[in-house]
Amino acid sequence: MGFKGFDPVKLKGLADELDGLAQHSGGLHSRLATVLTTAQQNLPPGQSASRDPDLQNLVGDVVPIPFFGRMRLPGSLAGELGDMQSSMKRRITQLESLQKFADLGYPVDQSVVFLDEKAPDGKKVDDALKDLKALNGEDFGTNGNRDDLEKVNAELSGLTSAELDALFTKADPADLSRYNALLNNTDDSWLNPFDSNGIPENDRRAVLGNLLSKIGADNMSKFTNAFPGVQPIFTNSEAYKNGGNSQNGQNNSGIHWQVPTDPLFNGDVSADDINQRQFGDCWFVSSLAAVAQKDPQFIKDGIKQNPNGTISVRVWDKSGNYQWVTMTPDLPTDTNGNPLSTYGNGDTWSAYYEKAFALTYKDENGQSGYGGIEGDDPKKSAPFLTGHDGSDLTRSSGFLGLGTSEDKRFSSMKAAFDSGKAVTVSTPDDEGLDKNHPAEWGGTYHSNHAYYVRGFTPDGKIILGNPWGVSNYPPITVTQDQFNKYFQSPEEYDVP
Known part of the structure; x- marks a missing residue:
């Protein structure tokens, strides 16, 4: 058996077979069209050669002409099978490159094996590890450390998923924590008011979100430990302090993070999917329901699941600019596995909208997290949801x-x-x-x-x-x- 249980030779054979089928599908199209056309000519008026609309459309289409003919099945299989075998071959190439990467001593996570990426480059991983470690005790000069951090940010953001995951497996947790501390400290030196330190919040969130969307599952906890700001806290919420929501009478115990088993969507988006549970953020949840009531597709277009299982939600800032906020797939849950955040009828999209809001919103005291979104005016949530003031x-x-x-x-x-x-x-x-x-x-x-x-x-x-x-x-x-x-x-x- 080949690398990670996959045999590249057999997979290439399957791709070649698909390629052969694609090359012959045009002839199959013409032969089938001939049979259906002949049958139609021999049937009484008003009767169809086929009950299938796609097959009936082949009547008279004996010689399909690209861009001018109907190009329906099976003729369109030429393009579909061609795309499929081409994609398979790219991924087989990725599989083979990862095997070489692993042979050189770089760890490879199972989740990146068939991603459609460039071949991993060990030198890029080594250089990024070296530059991360070099942040320790470095003299950043009179202009502060922002330019140095931006260099590392660009370096990490340019890594493929396989390279990034290998880096996190090899990285010293102390180097990652130091990098996080430097990113978050935007204070200027009192000796030099013109230096620039750290990374502004929106830029920092974008960089970390991009990294989080590519990290392997085995390194997810290492990532969140190094960059705790990617996870909103719930310990500052009244739901946590009081053991539940006094308004709707729901109680909780053993609140913790847990990945739900329900999908992002269970059918179409609807305001009926929304069920505010423990956290006292009715002002936000009612706004979310109101938007879902008027434009379900807008809500659906504003959330996506990444290949590694993380979730990204479209959020606007106070300047009217939007960004995708990426978060881990776990949600606040009680001892019995019951969801404590806003949930749906067998789907989870509303919970992730709420989690994204808890990550980005700050109340008048500068408090964020689930405690920061408890108790406020509904129109204050509108800019984050839609980019427009309420x-x-x-x-x-x-x-x-x-x-x-x-x-x-x-x-x-x-x-x-x-x-x-x-x-x-x-x-x-x-x-x-x-x-x-x-x-x-x-x-x-x-x-x-x-x-x-x-x-x-x-x-x-x-x-x-x-x-x-x-x-x-x-x-x-x-x-x-x-x-x-x-x-x-x-x-x-x-x-x-």
Whole structure:
């Protein structure tokens, strides 16, 4: 058996067979088209030679002409089989180059064996290891260490997955930790206010995210130990400190990180997939649900799974620029394996959007992590989700505070929703309303909470969704008078 259990000779033989099939598929196309055309000519009018639409389209296409003919199956197999065998051969070349790489003493992770990459270069790994170690005690000069760090960043970012994984296997943990400390320390020297040290946060996150997206599974823990900033903390959250969420009554024990077994998507994206659990970030989750309600494809396009299992989520910054934030695939979980972060109905995309937000958002005290996203205004999350600021409908429409009736809020919300915008609302911080509200709302209504607009009834009532999940907290229908008493702060968000 060959390298890592694969036999390059047999794989090349299979690729050659596919290539041969591709070369003969055009002839098969013509022969099949001839048979179907003859059959069609002998059938009564109105009857088809085949019930299969693709095969029926071959009638009369006896000599397919590239770029002009229909080029349907099986004629199109020429291109498909050709692409397949070409891709296989590239990966076989990669497999053979990795075997030589391993023979020279460089470790090779199983996950990089069939990646479509250039052949690994041991010298690039050795040079990067040397430059990492050289950061120890180096005199960075009067201009600070930023240019030196940028050189190392470019060096590491230019490594293939196989090279990077070999580097991490060989790297001294102390060298990696020193590199991380230097990246994060952006203070200027008081002796020289013109020096530049460390790497700005967005640039640092981009570099580490790129590395994380390529690292092998066996080195994932070594990576997160060296660069703890790629993992948001949960120990600063009320959910951790109090053992659960007091609003929805969910409790936890033994909170820890664990990789879920559910896929990223379980069917189409829907606001119904969202179920805020332990963390008190309804203001963000309601915004996420509102955007998913209006444009599911936008949400789906903003998240992807990398070949090594890590997840990248598209996040905007306050300047309106977006970047892909890459994170490890593990999520906060309790002792029994139950998810503690926002989760879905058999899918995990909402949990990773929340995790990306916990990584990038800082509250007014500069706190990040899951504690940093607990308790805030829904419109503050809009720029991170969509790149557009959220707006207070009552203020942007000039309704309240200027002598205009509260009832105008209903028409402004409907106008915003009908124009394609996502809309959220909040409830007052008045625990008395938790018992004194319409009985038909049941446990769906809660004070000091955020909701998202799902639509409007024909008779003018508003339909609100609770981000705690529609299965246990079904949407509620609210009249204009009820809204004025039990809800406040309608806000809108543009969805690109």
